Amino acid sequence: MTLNGWIQIALFFALVTALTRPLGGYLQRVLNGEKIFLSRLLGPLERGFYRLAGVDDGAEQHWTRYAVSVLSFSLAGYLTLYGLQLLQGALPLNPQYLPGLSADLSFNTAISFVTNTNWQSYGGETTMSYLTQMLGLTVHNFLSAATGIALAIALIRGFTRRNAQTLGNFWVDLTRATLYVLLPLSVFLALFFVWQGVPQNLNGYTEATTLEGAKQVIAQGPVASQVAIKMLGTNGGGFFNANAAHPYENPSAITDFVQLILIFLISAALTNTFGRMAKNELQGWALYSAMSVLFLAGVAVAYWAESQGNPAFIGMEIDQQASAMQAGGNMEGKEVRFGIAHSALFATATTDASCGAVNAMHDSFTALGGAVPLVNIMLGEVVFGGVGSGLYGMLLFALISLFIAGLMVGRTPEYLGKKIEAREIKMTMLAILCMPLALLGFLAVASVSPLALKSLANNGPHGFTEMLYAYTSAVGNNGSAFAGLSANTPFWNLTLGVAMLVGRFAVIVPMLAIAGSLAAKKYTPPSNGTFPTDSGLFVALLVAIVVIVGGLTYFPALALGPVAEHLAQRAGNLF
């Protein structure tokens, strides 16, 4: 570990914190339907959309109606994306003449992008035509992120409305989040990335002759426009197979730093939006603090573990110390232009938020360093989390925490003046249960299925971790891959696809049910007997509940994966 490394991590966290409040306020104004500086320019466009789609932007929706809108919108997105991939060979903007995808890969990828997961069983530059990248994947990067924001706002409305029947209008929330937040920021960021050297063209791949005289194909295309929303919307699906480790996708330390900020940007800001709408910004900062504690703990462990180097080298008289001459630590699978600190930070942030972009190969991390991304996803993608999904995930954990806290102070539990009763607990448990069910269930099947096991590159606990990571990433809608697993087989494409569906929609529907039931409740003003949810104690309790629920659920699996591997490595056994 170096001072320089810690300063970069601190600088990153400081910048995210500084941006939280202004963007949080902007999001609140946008989603409240208030006029903002872009209204003049984009207002007519917005109203035009509503007219075109026949949406009455004044009509609010009951939670069931809201849920049906989300589901039908996602289904439509899935079907069009599925078709686009199957048929891309016959469609224009395909200079490399890439053929249509297999049915199982199209299924997997369509679900992956609709659910904001962006798991990639394929290599982008060798599979997807420019049309698919632009019209299919990039469009869904916008829409799945905007859907997440809309859902988070619907839940916040549930908390802050009183005796209300409706949660807002999904079509309006979706449109405003895209038009006033994601699009303008992405345009600006894409231009920035182009300036930094990211390609943005529709040319065919360049064939070059290397110094040794060998032929090399250099892939390119409309990269910058996709990378901007890929990071901003916590999508994480790379244009290239190597994702953010590819020099065209993430050319410099500056682009890396900006991309890091983008991972947390909207999710962090939404905590502030939550606080503002609850009329007490401290409520938002409390959630922000709980997320920060978990983030900082993760990045510290990952950075420490990677800086220590390979435990198997201990006793071999190999110098793993950082010095002026070498990075030290474990540099396997990391880009030299980013180094250990940025790689550990990126791995932590991308898995805290359900982004899933990678600038280093998690498979090559040490057992403990690689366990950090894994555990981050297992916690339920609530450490800032995906845009929107992180906030509503964390709020579900807050409900559980406050239920237990409420009992312990001798009152019917409440949050923001809304009583937490049997219905809320039932729905919260449903949402929380679906993740271990899909994750452990599929993992159990894969562990004994020769069909699954032949895709593994390693055996022993490391191979187990590769499978564990894949399902965790899918269910958590993260999308990052541990590598080492050849996932483009019908078995993996299908099971991972279903896992992604469960991880997204089995949470969304109960969550909206909670929002609907909370909105209909009356408000109980706080008193001395109410447990304050803007206090340090609440933050500590929330962190503890998130860690305990995640820890208790996955302890056996973790013991057989990274823990067993780490202990074996120390004893000199490799897998």
Next chain:
Amino acid sequence: MRHRKDANLLFEKSLLIPALTESFRKLRPSSLAKNPVIFITALVSLLATILFLRDGLTGGGHLLFSGQIIVWLWFTVLFANFAEALAEGRGKAQAASLRQTKTQAIAKRLLDKHDLASVEQVPATALAPGDFVIVVAGDLIPGDGEVVEGVATVDESAITGESAPVIRESGGDRSAVTGGTRVLSDQIKVRITAAQGAGFIDRMIALVEGASRQKTPNEIALNILLAGMSLIFVFATATIPSFAHYAAAGNQAGEISVIVLVALFVTLIPTTIGALLSAIGIAGMNRLVRFNVLAVSGRAVEAAGDINTLLLDKTGTITLGNRQAAEFLPVPGVTEQALADAAQLASLSDETPEGRSIVVLAKEKYGIRGRDLSGLQARFVPFTAQTRMSGVDLGEEGAANAQRIRKGAVESIVDAVIRNSGARAIPAELKIIAERVSRSGGTPLAVAQNGRVLGIVHLKDIVKGGIRERFAELRRMGIKTVMITGDNALTAAAIAAEAGVDDFLAQATPEDKLALIRKEQTGGRLVAMCGDGTNDAPALAQADVGVAMQTGTVAAKEAGNMVDLDSDPTKLIEIVGIGKQLLMTRGALTTFSIANDVAKYFAIVPALFTGLYPQLNALNIMKLGSAESAILSAIIFNALIIIALIPLALRGVRYRPMAAATMLSRNLLIYGLGGLIVPFIGIKLIDLLLGATGLVY
């Protein structure tokens, strides 16, 4: 506060044996199914037993070890049943004393309700609501009802435990009578209001026995949470064999038996709180009964913990029932001594509490002792509604030493003096003094002697000792207190300030009370109040917690959701405490139960997996003797902790009024951190014991 003493002992022998047999009877599936966590435990124990029997027949497996596991699995279920049975048993003990009153009474039913002579003798069980009965001295009242004619003294000690007889009379607020109580004097005609088996005592018996117990809203929510957590552990444990199969890679060494998995599962699911949940609920209800309060449902007890606003009647709750003389305030030209002397003389024969307090004050302050009234030829002039004065005439009428002393409301005395001596006889200061007294919350009482005003006696509402501190406690708990009084606003404000209540409602009518409750409730606050009169009934029904006094009317008792057998309005404060304690006990044991899982994982996971990866023995931080010993220790600890926590479940966690955040950090420290550490110690100890006895290898 008077407690029923019979239920104070936690583990009385007479309760233990029935509870033990009942624990086995509760193994019925229908009874187990009420508790999801224990039901799952019983199911997997059954599965493990069947596998054990199969192994026994085929001669496979390690029978001594799996046999012990199965024994402890069933103990876990039985201990849970035992906790519930014990709580119910304590209730039954309370009910038994109530049931004694339900001896077979013979009722004298009126064939014609207007004809007192048309009596037929029927068993009390044959009575229906609407029947009229005659009850004479010495008779047991055959059923709950309302006095429609007559007045009688009634011994209600059977239900209240209070030996002093009470008056029951037709009309007004004291017309309700309870079946099973005994008339001591006179005769009353009673209209029966409750059907047999649905009377007051029947309901009380059913409630304390736990027979008619329904799950409360928070209990249902908690049950869902616990069931959800159990499901998570189903996933966590059921997937282990397949993970182990992968890790073993065809090797037989790492195979994990189903019985061991069942053991892991049962230790992980929240059996501790699951086992004690219903016992906590029943015990909470019993605690109320011990305070002589009867709730119609557990829901009401739970709501008591949520109360935001407490409406309290001034008289009897905040102040002592009667006003007392506090000081003598003479007009200029009169000494305090002279005023006190005259006031004392006027009050010597006055038996009202106010009158007596004047005598007491005169003695305490000025040493004026009681005098022989007959020597003074005193004639007492009693208070009448017309004169609104009382007093005394001394000496021969018309004689020179004759004295006429009067005390009474200021206006009445002033009127009388003006009539006798003209307006000039009224000193200007009188009005000033009287107003000052009013403003301080007191009642001014003017004293005149022979047509001359001497001054004012300050009658004061005496705020109960310690009540101010209790209101401060309530405020710390976030509960607002509102004083209800018929006094004018000026007086009410003064008393409110002295007693330290947050707000007051002066010159309150029943409609005002109802309106206040509605207003608080629209603001999202839960309101508790107590009352006894029929005119309180709408407010009692509207309040979230309505405590009717046992002395009150049938209407009041029907409207409220609790009845206080001692008729003590201050008990509302205890009731709130009991409600909070009930929730806190559940929360604390849930936290404890979940925190326990960490240690259990560290005991069992290395035991499960060291066959696969020997290096995982590093997780055996407790250094448990062997894999078998580790698993057995965890399951034994898991069962024994239920027994160890029964007293806590029945008694409830300690409750002191304090702010929520302080209370939470205290409880988290005790039950969260404690729950984390205790099992590490407990499991290690059991492991050492097992190793010493040689029951495992």
